[in-house]
Amino acid sequence: MALLIACGETSSLPYHIALLRFLNGTFDTIKRDISQIVVSIFCCQHKIHENARICGGESLLSSSFEDLLTTIGKKCQLSAQDYFPQKKNFDDGRDPHVVFNVLDTMLKDNLERLKIMRESISFSKKGLLGLKFQDIHTEHIAVVRDLCLEGKLGAALCLRRKMMQKGFVPDVFTHNYLVNGLCRSGDMEKAAWLIREMLEMGPLPNHVTYNTFIKGYCLFDNIDKALDLFSTMINSAIRPNRVTWNILVHALCRKGILEEDIMLLQEILNDNDKESPDVVTSTIFMDSYFKNGDMVQALSVWDKMIQKCTEVDVVAYNVLIHGFCMSQDLKLANRYVCEMLKKGLLPDVYTYNTLIGALCKEGNFSESYYIIKVMSKMGVIPDQISYQLIIQGLCLKGDVVKASELLLFMLENSMVPEPLVWNYIIYFYGRQGDLSSAFSLRDQMFAFGVPPNVFTYNALIHAQVKRGDIEGAFSLREEMLLYGLSPDVVTYNLLIGAACNSGNLHFALLLHDEMLSRGYKPDIITYTELIRGQCMKGNMKKALKLFSCMRKSGLLNDHIPFQIIIKKYCKLGKRVIASNLYQKWLASKVDDNS
Incomplete structure (x- = not known):
């Protein structure tokens, strides 16, 4: 009773009711303190304005936090109705043992409620922080991948290191982005270091990691290293698959190796993969035979694909058509284009460019122009290579005026060609002695935002030397240096x-x-x-x-x-x-x- 009086409770009330009010007040205070803690967490995590504060005992909370506190408050609020019958004539003179038993039960229940409230707040705080950290790391992973695609590998590796220092290890998919970027840039030593770190610290490399690494070695003609890595995979838990095989076959074919080494790889691979060579493998072999001039072997591979009912794709047809165009057999090339269409395979820009290149070699420019029109009708937009092939053919034929007209057509259709196309026309204008047109075209390059390169100036210098204008040639050299060209x-x-x-x-x-x-x-x-x-x-x-x-x-x-x-x-x-x-x-x- 002394404690109740000290806390401001009137002695006119029954002591158990007064004690109940005292406990409720205590729990209200605790609840207000907890609400302040939640607000501070919420403000910190979501960067609320610095002046955010608790005014008038009401929390500046979002609806989610208000719901949370309401739920906790209901669980932890004391109510006499839960323990005493609601009677207006309630008499304090009842059995004191019953009252103390009731109060004892109330204290136990409310201690349990305090525990629930503490756990709820702790769980909410942990959930907020965990969600925030997860969001941050997800954003960091996305940034790492974007940096790899942009070629900013130093920044990507630095961000990865900082994430790992905070205890978050990026997944294998993100590491594969890094390995791919390093291999494409030719930094194979750093790629090997990264894979060693993956083996030591995680995540463990997968097929994509090793295949990317092997492709990097093949890209820079280090076939021996690629084959060593292939052997390492055979003795490890990650076995080579069809992708590994196709990467190595393509590299070996590019080096002119077609028989013994490739058959050895095939035997090794067949231990794990009993399937017959797929369309990718067959296409690689066929392309290599065509490039080596072995038409018989190339067509033999094609026939085997058809006999095995392999689902031939556009790429396989493109290789076949390109092989016929290399041998200047345009009739067979056109025949297989028609076969593609009958099978429902639409020729792509590579198919049409192959035909355009073959026609330009024959000097058949009217047919080349016709194919450009057909491409547009078929929904295949001609690219720079399409026009470049025709422009080069016209220049070699000596018809620089038509080549210049085609260049103008490209510019009118918002297709600004690369310096190579400009340089071709400038060079042939110079060979014909038309220096005014050559310099005019050089000025057009500047106007369209295409900076002339060393080859542009070499073409102009060659024209000046051929004309006998030595001073003009040396002045072009000085102009090169002014534009930062060596x-x-x-x-x-x-x-x-x-x-x-x-x-x-x-x-x-x-x-x-x-x-x-x-x-x-x-x-x-x-x-x-x-x-x-x-x-x-x-x-x-x-x-x-x-x-x-x-x-x-x-x-x-x-x-x-x-x-x-x-x-x-x-x-x-x-x-x-x-x-x-x-x-x-x-x-x-x-x-x-x-």
Whole structure:
């Protein structure tokens, strides 16, 4: 009773009712404190404004938290109705033992309710934090994958490391993104390190991981490493599958290996996979036979596919059509295009481009234009390669005007070609001596946001040199440097040749020294131009010295520079020296061949 009076409870009430009110007040206080804790959790996790606070005893909670507190409050609220009959004439003079028994029961029940309330709040806090962490890590995984696709592998690996430091290990799917990105960039050592970490720390690599790793080695022609990894897979829990086999077969066929090694791989694979070679494997073999010129073997593979009722796809037909186009058998190529359509397989852009390329080689440009129209009607949009094939064919035929018109058609249809197409037309304008059209096209490149490259300037320099405008050629070289483009071996050869033809050997040798300082190695053309320039000046000793340097540098013992020297000695009337040099050259050719 003293405790009740100290807490402000009136002594006029029965003591058990007063005690009930005291307990209810205590639990209301606890509930308000818990509501403040929940609000702080909610504000922290969802970044509510800093001024969020509890005003007037009412919590600034979302509906979900209000429901939570309401539920907890109902579970933990004391009510006398649960324990005493509702009688207006309730008399305090009843049996005190009954009252104390009731109060004892009330205390036990409410202690249980306090436990439930504490567990509910703890569970809610844990759920909120767990959900938040899960959302953060899901976002991080998505960022890692996006960074891999963009080629920003350093940032992706850094984010992975931070996630693992916080105890979250990305799944194997995300790690496969990283392995694929590293293999595509050629960083095979780091890819191997990542797979070792997966084996040590998890997640364990799967078929996709190893197949991606093997494909990376094959991509950079390291077939030995790929085969070693294949052997490792055989002795591990992850056995090679059809994808592994197809990757290795494609790499071996590309290297020209078709028989023994591939059959050995087939035997190893058959231990795990009793199925016959699928359409992918057969297509790889067929393509390799076509490229090696073995038409009989290629068609044999095709016949086996048809006999085994293999479901042939568009890719297999494309390989077959491409093989016939390589042998210039357009009738058979068109026949199988018709067969595709009869089977309900629609030709794709690769199919049409194969036909366009073959027609352009034959000079049949009218038929090429017709195929472009057919593509559009069939719902296949011609791509840059479609137009590029026709433009190259027209340029080789000498019809640069039509090629330029087709380029204009592409621009009018919002298809800006790559620099290669522009360079082709510029080069052939220069060959025809039409420098004004060549420079006009160069200006159009700038206007359409296509920056000219080294090949563009080489084509223009070649046109200037051919025209005899040496100053114009050298000014283009200065323009290249202003745009941040470094001259290559072709650029230097053109300028050295121009300087030698104009008799300016000193400048030619300066260009040769500059070429060496930039890390470029002179080729046969470089030495031929310098030898011609020395011979024009009558500096035969220097010409022979250059020829000797050419041989020591490991270049082929070409006859053109030596022929220039022999002819010059003959013009000078020194036929004996010319004959002796010729005999020495023949002897050196025999030594080189042996």
